[in-house]
Ligand code: UD1
């Protein structure tokens with residue numbers, strides 16, 4: 001089928017310089033959600049109608065299966081679809097979607113297409129407050145006659161509770177007849193797409209109406225308030241899917257997935273966690289409250305305590321991370337690695353069973369197995385101009401408050417005494433220490449305040 005996505009509207013009420021359809025829902029542009037839906041339906045060709053300033057939209061979302069059509073000036077929804085006609089395959093039907101209505105589901109659209117058959121299909125909904133929408137006018141037998149826009153409607157018509165959601169499925173050859181014939185003789189002086197209902201009926205073509213599976217599917221984004229409402233709906237739906245897959249969410253109202261979250265069996269996620277990009281959590285992983293994970297892989301059985309940040313990093317199985325840990329890009333942790341509070345790791349590998357439990361900076365380091373890194377240890381990886389590596393071999397013990405001035409290597413089984421400032425390699429299996437010898441100063445008196 002052909003899909004036309006209308007996205008030329010300015011979105012004035014967003015009060016933003018960003019084109020409306022680039023505002024994000026679940027971390028992705030509104031339009032990206034609609035494109036996903038179109039592709040899931042197996043659209044052969046997707047025409048996106050964009051408007052002034054929309055080059056940014058094209059740059060952000062361009063792909064080989066998209067045809068971008070600039071509509072300038074914007075003379076109405078009928079005029080918008082008219083611009084796409086030469087690009088549509090006349091043998092296939094055309095589905096009209098909206099760049100600012102991102103939650104529309106494939107099941108609803110499939111039904112709309114199915115019920116339209118070789119005729120016209122209109123997705124309608126019943127609202128308690130239909131204000132602002134086009135109304136569905138039916139005859140005494142309940143057959144749809146036409147759609148009337150609110151501003152053109154009589155008082156009786158305004159009392160109709162059935163509204164036009166905007167989604168339609170139409171035979172493309174018919175659109176090619178109808179759209180050039182539309183006029184703009186109405187209250188808004190616009191070419192209304194909705195007028196094709198009248199034209200179809202005039203030709204004796206059947207017009208089917210159908211409703212969405214869920215009424216929130218047809219909600220649009222016109223303001224930041226509506227964007228926030230849709231965000232919660234989207235997140236809640238995501239949360240339900242995760243729970244259906246067996247994930248334990250301590251509160252499905254307090255999770256934000258801005259990308260793809262892939263969970264194994266018996267994963268538990270506490271409240272207020274944010275997952276960005278692609279995150280993979282292995283079997284039995286526990287994520288504590290208030291964690292932020294971005295493009296991360298976490299091995300089976302690892303426990304992540306609250307307030308931990310992990311970005312572009314891989315954590316092995318059986319690990320203990322946090323609370324208040326920060327794993328930055330390029331971090332790779334082996335099995336049963338412990339990273340405790342206020343430990344920052346960047347561009348480093350830490351092999352199995354090694355531990356850095358408190359207050360440390362590990363950057364540009366290669367750390368072996370069974371290494372213990374004491375509190376306050378710092379890899380001095382930056383000389384003000386270049387970065388250098390620190391290598392710590394298996395079974396080394398790094399005493400507290402040590403500075404490792406890179407490039408430097410700590411040999412296998414070496415021990416560094418607390419407070420060491422290591423500037424040369426430490427030999428394996430030996431104690432290396434740079435501390436000055438402890439003395440007690442005889443006769444020293446604490447200064448007292450002068451009167
Ligand atoms: C339209 C429908 C109305 C329906 C409502 C549902 C018409 C005439 N009316 O009204 O029956 O109840 O949607 O929300 O179709 N757009 C363009 N180019 C244009 C005009 C609009 O791309 O020249 C796009 C807008 O970006 C928007 C969509 O089409 O995404 C709908 O346009 P809008 O002006 O919001 O239509 P409504 O007046 O709300």
Ligand code: CA
Nearest residue numbers: 132166220222
């Ligand atoms: Ca609208």
